[in-house]
Amino acid sequence: MEFGLNESQLLLKDNARKFFAGECPMEEVRRLMETETAHDPALWSKMVEQGYTGIIFPEECGGIGLGKVELILLMEEAGRALLPGPFFSTVALAGSVLDAVASPEQKKQYLSAICSGEARSTVAILEAEASWNPADVHMSGASGKLTGEKLFVPDAMVADFLIVVARDGVFLVPAGAAGMEVQPMQAMDLTRKVCSVRFSSTPAERLGDTAGLARALDVAATALVAEMVGEMQRTLDVTVEYAKTRKQFGKPIGMFQAVQHQCADMYLETESSRSAAYYAAWALEENAPDAAVAVSIAKMYASDAARTVGNRGIQIQGGMGFTWENDLHLYYKRAKASETSFGDATFHRERIARLVIDSGAASVLGA
Amino acid sequence: MDLNLSAEERQFRDELRTWLDANVPKDWAEWREKPLEEAFPYLRAWQRKLDGGRWAAVSWPKEYGGRGATLMQQAIFWEEMARAQAPSMANALGLGLIGPTIIAYGTQEQKKRFIPKILSAEEIWCQGFSEPNAGSDLASLQTEARLEGDHYVVNGQKVWTSFGMFGHWCELVVRTDANVPKHKGLTVLLVDMKSPGVDVRPLRQMTGESEFSELFFRDVRVPVENVLGKVNDGWNVAVSTLMYERGSYGARLHLLFKRNIDRLIELSRTVQKNGRPAAGDALMRQKLAQCYAEVEIMRLNQLRAFSRIAAAGVPGPEGSILKIFWSELNQRLQQIAQELLGPYGQLLGEDRRAVDKGIWSYGYLRTRGNTIEAGTSEVQRNIIGHFVLGLPRSY
Numbered sequence: 001m002e003f004g005l006n007e008s009q010l011l012l013k014d015n016a017r018k019f020f021a022g023e024c025p026m027e028e029v030r031r032l033m034e035t036e037t038a039h040d041p042a043l044w045s046k047m048v049e050q051g052y053t054g055i056i057f058p059e060e061c062g063g064i065g066l067g068k069v070e071l072i073l074l075m076e077e078a079g080r081a082l083l084p085g086p087f088f089s090t091v092a093l094a095g096s097v098l099d100a101v102a103s104p105e106q107k108k109q110y111l112s113a114i115c116s117g118e119a120r121s122t123v124a125i126l127e128a129e130a131s132w133n134p135a136d137v138h139m140s141g142a143s144g145k146l147t148g149e150k151l152f153v154p155d156a157m158v159a160d161f162l163i164v165v166a167r168d169g170v171f172l173v174p175a176g177a178a179g180m181e182v183q184p185m186q187a188m189d190l191t192r193k194v195c196s197v198r199f200s201s202t203p204a205e206r207l208g209d210t211a212g213l214a215r216a217l218d219v220a221a222t223a224l225v226a227e228m229v230g231e232m233q234r235t236l237d238v239t240v241e242y243a244k245t246r247k248q249f250g251k252p253i254g255m256f257q258a259v260q261h262q263c264a265d266m267y268l269e270t271e272s273s274r275s276a277a278y279y280a281a282w283a284l285e286e287n288a289p290d291a292a293v294a295v296s297i298a299k300m301y302a303s304d305a306a307r308t309v310g311n312r313g314i315q316i317q318g319g320m321g322f323t324w325e326n327d328l329h330l331y332y333k334r335a336k337a338s339e340t341s342f343g344d345a346t347f348h349r350e351r352i353a354r355l356v357i358d359s360g361a362a363s364v365l366g367a
Numbered sequence: 368m369d370l371n372l373s374a375e376e377r378q379f380r381d382e383l384r385t386w387l388d389a390n391v392p393k394d395w396a397e398w399r400e401k402p403l404e405e406a407f408p409y410l411r412a413w414q415r416k417l418d419g420g421r422w423a424a425v426s427w428p429k430e431y432g433g434r435g436a437t438l439m440q441q442a443i444f445w446e447e448m449a450r451a452q453a454p455s456m457a458n459a460l461g462l463g464l465i466g467p468t469i470i471a472y473g474t475q476e477q478k479k480r481f482i483p484k485i486l487s488a489e490e491i492w493c494q495g496f497s498e499p500n501a502g503s504d505l506a507s508l509q510t511e512a513r514l515e516g517d518h519y520v521v522n523g524q525k526v527w528t529s530f531g532m533f534g535h536w537c538e539l540v541v542r543t544d545a546n547v548p549k550h551k552g553l554t555v556l557l558v559d560m561k562s563p564g565v566d567v568r569p570l571r572q573m574t575g576e577s578e579f580s581e582l583f584f585r586d587v588r589v590p591v592e593n594v595l596g597k598v599n600d601g602w603n604v605a606v607s608t609l610m611y612e613r614g615s616y617g618a619r620l621h622l623l624f625k626r627n628i629d630r631l632i633e634l635s636r637t638v639q640k641n642g643r644p645a646a647g648d649a650l651m652r653q654k655l656a657q658c659y660a661e662v663e664i665m666r667l668n669q670l671r672a673f674s675r676i677a678a679a680g681v682p683g684p685e686g687s688i689l690k691i692f693w694s695e696l697n698q699r700l701q702q703i704a705q706e707l708l709g710p711y712g713q714l715l716g717e718d719r720r721a722v723d724k725g726i727w728s729y730g731y732l733r734t735r736g737n738t739i740e741a742g743t744s745e746v747q748r749n750i751i752g753h754f755v756l757g758l759p760r761s762y
Contacts, residue, residue, distance in 0.1 A: 001670070006368065272664050
């Protein structure tokens with residue numbers, strides 16, 4: 001049993017860290033967040049060259065066929081850099097859903113386009129009630145046409161095709177389809193744009209039924225948790241650095257226990273989130289019986305931890321931490337957006353309750 | 368990363384499981400709730416049996432009667448012990464902390480003299496570290512040892528000594544040089560508790576029982592061959608014992624926590640809240656699920672720490688997050704038990720209406736000590752701040 005990373009995993013993570021540090025420094029994040037889409041085609045091409053867009057997808061679709069653990073290592077480093085744009089939406093989310101529900105022919109067409117870097121995509125799930133439970137979706141695609149509105153769809157403005165979750169199946173709609181209207185929603189995280197998408201008798205291609213959806217969304221949620229871990233790590237790192245150098249009363253503020261103990265708690269919360277994320281990825285990869293519980297544990301814990309780590313980081317950096325010029329608010333806003341995506345802590349606690357209290361199987365874990 | 372058991376780990380587990388199936392006493396349930404004084408001979412006999420199968424100290428090197436088990440195998444060991452509902456071992460401190468310290472720092476004679484009897488529980492060990500004026504600031508301790516010929520003469524007082532009432536031997540930290548900085552004048556002595564001048568007084572704690580003792584030393588003579596490690600190098604020896612304490616303890620605790628949260632979930636299906644089972648109450652579901660998740664994260668943090676320190680050989684400062692995590696989680700778990708049980712939560716084992724023989728009232732009080740013993744949460748956060756994050760020392 002080995003919970004550490006093997007050599008090729010360490011190499012992948014290290015390379016990703018260097019890649020994002022070099023290609024997407026904070027000045028670039030700030031430049032992109034002020035654009036309408038936060039998407040940069042040049043940066044995208046470089047990620048394609050690295051093989052990142054095909055990381056977990058089969059070789060016959062042009063992917064490189066690595067596992068979920070490798071995916072989350074990449075996401076963790078993307079999170080550390082606060083990578084803007086549609087990478088998460090396209091690869092971890094839309095790619096996973098396609099991989100899970102589409103026919104081999106559809107995968108050949110659409111998943112290949114994602115791997116090769118030609119296409120960006122996203123998945124539309126939420127409606128007005130904003131429930132993350134797919135059973136609460138009202139929209140129907142039975143007629144081969146979609147009508148209604150989807151909300152909080154990440155990166156829909158740059159998607160070449162959208163995947164739409166309906167109550168009776170999963171559908172695909174190409175950009176510019178008749179009766180489809182994409183509008184930006186004005187939300188606090190500028191680095192990942194969310195949109196409303198209105199359909200009016202919009203023709204849609206059926207990808208498959210909703211049976212495989214839960215597992216694909218679990219993969220996406222775990223990737224998002226890993227991204228949150230990277231964001232927490234960066235928040236911790238810059239906060240510790242600040243506490244070492246900022247002086248008050250003639251001493252570095254990190255010498256005061258009121259500050260130092262908050263840093264210790266940030267470390268505990270970050271590491272615990274990482275343990276949960278890594279395990280969830282491994283459990284998904286191995287199809288372990290507790291995979292769904294493990295994903296909910298990770299998303300639950302990280303949703304609260306990311307917010308708390310952000311609070312502590314800004315508190316320790318004092319007035320400077322509250323300025324626009326300081327980067328922490330960018331991480332803080334992403335943390336809030338990620339907290340509610342795919343269910344917040346309350347949602348996942350209820351899901352855990354359903355899985356372990358209602359099932360009567362209190363020993364799903366560690367069995 | 369691969370969390371499946373390796374072939375070697377599976378073989379270790381299977382061998383242990385077979386041995387436990389054949390040897391775990393069937394009457395443990397009758398002894399479990401008895402006071403430690405009464406159950407102690409039973410626990411010693413059980414440890415002797417484990418030692419007979421070379422299972423008492425799996426982490427120790429083979430030449431000292433262990434199995435040279437990896438950290439993962441140690442985790443498997445405690446998991447299997449829990450699964451088999453095996454009793455705990457009598458000489459917990461000797462096996463977990465003091466034996467490994469003697470193996471690391473002892474002379475050949477000391478190892479030959481002490482190690483076999485630690486394994487067999489023939490000699491029970493206690494730890495004389497804390498003093499009334501030296502708790503978190505352990506290095507300021509004042510119990511002094513004066514060299515007189517071939518003996519040290521010890522005078523002073525220790526407190527919070529686990530197993531003090533049963534101890535035959537004590538790992539005692541004393542001051543041998545008062546004229547140097549506080550960390551540099553300490554020495555570890557191995558003290559026979561039957562020596563004239565040793566007085567053991569039980570210390571009654573808020574649970575009503577006496578797990579700990581106060582030790583008084585008055586002109587106690589300790590032969591120089593019982594110095595462990597070098598004279599005035601006692602701080603390093605003592606710190607290595609404390610590292611074993613923080614590193615290995617959590618593995619066996621996880622299984623206790625797991626049993627407790629599973630039991631609370633089971634109880635929630637019958638205990639009534641607002642006119643229906645607590646398992647259907649939205650708020651109790653949230654709390655139980657949160658606790659269930661944290662118990663699992665505790666296990667994952669430990670597995671990750673094991674992997675990380677396997678290469679280094681000894682536990683490092685990252686053990687401090689494990690200590691904070693389990694001790695604070697245990698308090699939250701017991702508070703959820705209290706919320707679930709309402710007024711019944713306060714009933715002691717003696718009351719015929721007590722739930723689960725009073726383990727929840729006891730647990731609520733006992734866990735209050737978890738964030739104090741084995742290094743307070745404040746000290747653990749100092750360790751993370753300074754040794755892990757590199758912040759300047761605060762004290």
